[in-house]
């Protein structure tokens with residue numbers, strides 16, 4: 418044990434998560450075994466290093482800025498980091514840093530949780546099934562949003578109804594297998610939000626241009642998480658990674674080409690993403706969010722109509738209005 422560490426802090430090193438203790442000047446003064454295992458570096462190597470050294474080029478710059486500011490102001494901070502370990506593997510981690518003052522000296526306790534890693538281990542030991550894994554992954558991306566579980570379930574439920582009516586409509590020539598994969602993978606669409614700083618994700622005021630740019634990175638970050646997961650699990654939970662990838666990558670593309678991250682137009686946008694985008698937007702509109710109050714179903718419906726052929730595939734949005742909203746609603 419490092420002799421500079423007050424007794425009160427040694428407790429933290431016994432936690433089952435990866436723990437790093439940093440002094441006031443942001444130099445590492447101790448780490449536990451889990452931290453060594455996760456980073457691939459030995460304690461002897463890490464102690465004395467500045468936290469700066471562990472900075473990776475893959476975590477958005479704005480994350481470090483907000484982390485540094487919090488440390489300077491001795492405020493607790495939490496967010497998601499993207500790290501590269503010694504074997505050059507990407508690691509997404511939830512990091513919480515708490516300042517603790519002992520005898521007039523401030524220390525920072527960093528606790529890291531690698532949600533996906535924990536989940537993958539559970540999955541490989543058959544402790545959880547694929548459905549549960551997807552749900553947990555999706556939830557862990559937006560942990561602080563209490564409404565998110567409900568939103569994901571609603572989206573899945575509406576999507577199921579929507580796709581089944583499209584399946585029955587023979588013009589779309591959909592196979593049941595394809596339809597069920599879209600439903601299954603839909604919960605993962607925002608998985609890339611795990612890489613967005615919480616301070617931006619849950620900001621109540623208007624976003625700056627730069628913050629918007631960071632948020633707009635979530636589809637691409639999501640693809641990265643997906644690929645990593647698929648590799649780690651030897652593709653055993655994804656029968657069709659392409660469908661999952663299309664949903665994650667293109668669910669913010671617009672029919673008229675004004676969406677992100679690529680700006681695809683019309684039928685260039687994969688069908689699964691076009692379908693999900695309608696349901697996702699509709700459910701987001703009728704739900705309460707940190708930055709807005711829920712719209713009424715009537716208001717959401719007029720938005721869908723207004724965005725026909727602009728944001729949404731005109732034919733698909735028509736089917737959604739007719740077969741899902743009208744059928745479900747007693748107000749309309």
Ligand SMILES: [Fe+2]
Pocket residue numbers: 606607635668669
């Ligand atoms: Fe999204």
